Amino acid sequence: MIRDPAPPGTDPTWNDVRVDHQRVIRDVTVRLPMASTVTEVCEAAVDALARYTPATIAVLLHVHGRLRCVAATGSWQVFATVAPDAGIVGRVYTGGRSAVVPDVTADAAHIPVRPDVTAEVCVPVLNPAGRTIGVLDLQWTGPADLGSWRLVAERVAARLGTRISALGGPAESRSEKLLRHVSAMTAAGTEWDLMTAAIAAARDISTLAAAVLLLGGRGGPRLGPPTVAPGELETRMRSELAELDAPAIGRIIDRAHRYGAGYTLGEAGHPPTDEHHPLVRVGVSTLVAVPFGPPERGGVLLVADERLLRPDPTTVNLLELLAGQAWSCLDRLRTLERLREQASSDPLTGLRHTGPFGQRIATVTPGRTALLAIDVDGFKIINDTYGHQAGDRVLIGLARALEDALRQGDELYRIGGDEFVAVIEVSRPEEAVRVAERLTEAARQVGRTISVGVALPRPGESPELALRRADQALYAVKRQGRDGVHLSAA
Incomplete structure (x- = not known):
């Protein structure tokens, strides 16, 4: 016996015990x-x-x-x-x-x-x-x-x-793919990882063969990172774009930002716009160009195929959403990087300060790392006589001079008002003294003098104790008349 289904609005306790x-x-x-x-x-x-x-x-x-x-x-x-x-x-x-x-x-x-x-x-x-x-x-x-x-x-x-x-098995819709890729972009920890994820997402969502990011900004237009295992077309596109001068790349970016996202209609016999001739030369027949970020510092996402296809407007809309989300993630990463830089840097001189310095000296190698404690001679007199603004200008100029005098890989920190510390890798104590003497000469070149104390951490000695010995060596210079270098006893 067959039980008719309950019509809408009838008793919801209807049961199906006797259904055929x-x-x-x-x-x-x-x-x-x-x-x-x-x-x-x-x-x-x-x-x-x-x-x-x-x-x-x-x-x-x-x-x-x-x-x-x-x-x-x-x-x-x-x-x-x-x-x-x-x-x-x-x-x-x-x-x-x-x-x-x-x-x-x-x-x-x-x-x-x-x-x-x-x-x-x-x-x-x-x-x-x-x-x-x-x-x-x-x-x-x-x-x-x-x-x-x-x-x-x-x-x-x-x-x-x-x-x-x-029918091909369970599959994501394109909107579901977009959500999945957005999650991956949000989790990216570096700009490289983010842009790589965005390019891979563009290929997946559009089903086109190649995707390339062109980036603008103060450093001039440039190519974004390559995807993992790029196809032949993507490789040719990147090679061709890498050969273009900055104005040519800028015109491709400018077109997208001036007029908005554009795409081919899959019809043969129509010449490309001047900006896109280089892409056609390497075999592009279908192209979607989507603005990436704001005009003044953004770029363009180029998604392409050798086949003559007709991307539907929904595909273009999804790529626009992808580009917008990718830019938001990129802007967030850059903001976080700026905040980290501000948190770890002295706002006056731009040098790293006590937090990063503490982390750095915790990793020094006994006998191979030297700590150079640096103090500006007569700095209090400058502040008292000419004011703090003048003192700030002295510190800024001196910081640049000392940085320029250091070798590649040497590190300079500001740890107090007029106190600096350089952390350098050396093969013997005499090398550390020579670097310290270069610093004193650099200070003289900008019309100032400094006192420098040098110490090399001993085996088993804490970094804090080694820094204390460098300070003691610095005060020995002060007692001897300033403007000099003293090496702490080994």
């Missing part, structure tokens, strides 16, 4: 071949089942590490995605075996989608090779023949898996 399950299977079997996409297949299965049972029904397919709800009915709220090991659905997916739960309150894994559910049947959706690609889940609020519905669900799931596989 063979008819359910036949109905689903007829509907699935008429669906032309994976989403339509899942919706057809859910709609067919919903005609015969008041159960909450959902099809979840495994897409990029998550169980994604592709079709559902009968609940106040469904979860868009579920972790593949979460809930009864996750248990069925990972185990590949059906689950019949007559009392969901006794199963802690049950994920509540409505408060009145009492029972659940969940079965795996398998492809023809027997691999689990998702689950079919049914939840009841009243009496149901769970054993029979398990058999029905398994047979429906088998047909579902076969049809889904024939």
Whole structure:
């Protein structure tokens, strides 16, 4: 005996104990071949089942590490995605075996989608090779023949898996791809990683063969980083663009920012604009150009293919969203870098200060690293006589002179008002003294004198004690008349 489905607005306690399950299977079997996409297949299965049972029904397919709800009915709220090991659905997916739960309150894994559910049947959706690609889940609020519905669900799931596989298997929509790539860009820790992720995302979302970033800014236009394993077209594009002069690259960027995103229409016989001739020379037939960032410091995202294609406006819109999100992430990374630089630098001289200095001296190598304690001679007199602004100018000029006198790899820190410390790597003490003498000469060249104390950390000696010895050597110079260098005893 067949029970007619409850019409909308009627008693929700209607049950399906006496449903003709063979008819359910036949109905689903007829509907699935008429669906032309994976989403339509899942919706057809859910709609067919919903005609015969008041159960909450959902099809979840495994897409990029998550169980994604592709079709559902009968609940106040469904979860868009579920972790593949979460809930009864996750248990069925990972185990590949059906689950019949007559009392969901006794199963802690049950994920509540409505408060009145009492029972659940969940079965795996398998492809023809027997691999689990998702689950079919049914939840009841009243009496149901769970054993029979398990058999029905398994047979429906088998047909579902076969049809889904024939259509190419579970796949992300382009908007879902965009969300996934945006998450990867947000998690990027460096500009290089971010831009590499953005370029890879552009290729994936557009399905075009190549993507290249051209970047503007104060340093002049330049190429962004290459993608991992770039194709032939992308390699040729990068090589051609690398040969262009800055004005030619600037014109490509300017066109995108002047007029907005542009794309070819996939029609042969139309000449390219002057800016894009270099790309056509290397085989580009289809091109989407999307502005990247603001005109004064941004660039352009070029997505291309050798095939003569017709990108639809939705593709271009998604690439615009991608470029906008990538720029926001890049701007955030640059802002954080500026804040880190400000936090670790002396705002007056630009030198690193006590925080980074403490980290640096904690890593010194005994006998190979020298600490040079530096003090400006007569600095208090300058401040008292001419004022703090004059003193600031002295410190700024002296900091630049000392930096210029140091060797590549030597480091200079400002650790107090007129106190500096240089950390240098040397092979013997005499080398450290020579560097210190170069610093005193550099100070004289800008009309100042400094006193420098030199100490090399001893084996087993703490960096703090080594710095104290350098300070003591500095005060020895002060006692001897300033403007000189003294080496602490080994």
